[in-house]
Amino acid sequence: MAKPKVAFVCQSCGSTYAKWSGQCVSCKSWNTLVEEVLHRPPSGGSHALSPSKALSFDEITTVDNEARLSTSLSEFDRVLGGGLFPGSLILLGGEPGIGKSTLLLQTTLGMNPKKVLYVSGEESAPQIKNRADRILEGSLATNHGRLLTETWVEQIVATAVKENPDFLIVDSIQTLQSEALDSPPGSVSQVRESASMLLKFAKESGTPVLLIGHITKDGQLAGPKVLEHMVDVVLQFEGDRNHVFRILRAQKNRFGPASEIGIFEMNQQGLHPVHDPSGALFSEHALELSGTSHGIVMEGIRPLVLETQALVSSAVYGTPQRSATGFDLRRLNMLLAVLEKRCGFSLGSKDVFLNLTGGIRIEDPALDLAIMAAILSSAEDQPIGGKTAFSGEVGLTGEIRPVNRIESRINEAEKLGFKTLFLPSYNLKGLNVQQYSIALKGIDRIGQLYHQLFSP
Helix, strand or coil, X not given: CCCCEEEEEECCCCCXXXXXXXXXXXXCCECCEXXXXXXXXXXXXXXXXXXXXXXXXXXXXXXXXXXXXXXXXXXXXXXXXXXXXXXXXXXXXXXXXXXXXHHHHHHHHCCCCCCEEEEECCCCHHHHHHHHHXXXXXXXXXXXXXXXXXXXXXXXXXXHHHHCCCEEEEECHHHCECCCCCCCCCCHHHHHHHHHHHHHHHHHHCCCEEEEECECCCCCECCCCXXXXXXXXXXXXXECCCCCEEEEEEEEECCCCCCCEEEEEEECCEEEECCCHHHHHCCCCCCCCCCEEEEEEEECCEEEEEEEEEEEEECCCCCCCEEEECCCHHHHHHXXXXXXXHCCCCCCCEEEEEEECCCCCCCCHHHHHHHHHHHHHHHHCCCCCCCEEECCEECCCCEEECCCCHHHHHHHHHHCCCCEEEEXXXXXXXXXXXXXXXXXXXXXXXXXXXXXXXXX
């Protein structure tokens, strides 16, 4: 078979060169030349492209949610928007050792009687078999999953065409290489070419394809940025290895909400969906301690109750320390500045430490009110009480800004037995307060929070 024509193309200006060099002569940029395929000889295989035909909108048939393929993991289906969409290309990223391979192996083993082809370029077949035995406790006799250890993408596509699986999993995209390129596996050109061939297979066959992707030290998906544009769904698997909880977060989803999350618990038998995350993350203390509060946040359409812990102490060294676990440190500094400017608290000479229990990371600004309550409680060394919750965004002027889905937040707090909920006054407009058994206290300024919590 004739070898495809390749060239080195500058990613900045598009200039083409016959061989690689460190600097582009046209735009003077360094390390921007990437090997690309210019022309690929036509293939006579079964997965060759058919002649293109333009269709009118009346000729196109849509796919409803009933055609989605369930993964047998409810939290996984929730994040995907109801299951695997036919012909979709999904990219799953996460830190090493967080449980990406375990999650997808569980998906493979749990989708009977559907046929799943699991392709591994990182682990040997005995390693995967040992993990599968541990997950299913040795009951693999009736499983319809198929395993392939291969790194050449042409061989993977040919095997997938032959096996005709209902679902294809590739672990990982950075280990694949194409015969069309001479660059090593994991390079920008190899990742892009391999993803392009798998995308072509997914769209032509209607088979959902899921790719595992490595991440860089900055937490970004390794490889070209165009990889995230090529795929239909981008999932991020995150969590702290010192905690049992893992979060599957959708960053891009063409077939469902892009703000949904799924929560899993890691144990010896693998990952198990957490159907009541608030109950798992929420803890009631026998002793009421200062510096703790409970905030109600939204992740997608799901309300969560999180315990917030804050510690305010005198700075031992000259420069006060600021530390936040699970929360944006820059936003913490902003909230501390608001407390000092609008409430008169002198926190410039204090160490402030913040921790969100459970090892998860939250970006919902409605957690601001709970964080400020925890900081005030620690600074005054007075407990708030375990039956009080908070939900509200704090602005730079000290005002309490309204939050969305307030009914869902109130219902979640009421379900978990809270007696009082502090929320923005604006959210009380048009709300039937009498239908709730929980006391709703609306506030407009951050100063009102301090007076209602700690004033005699």
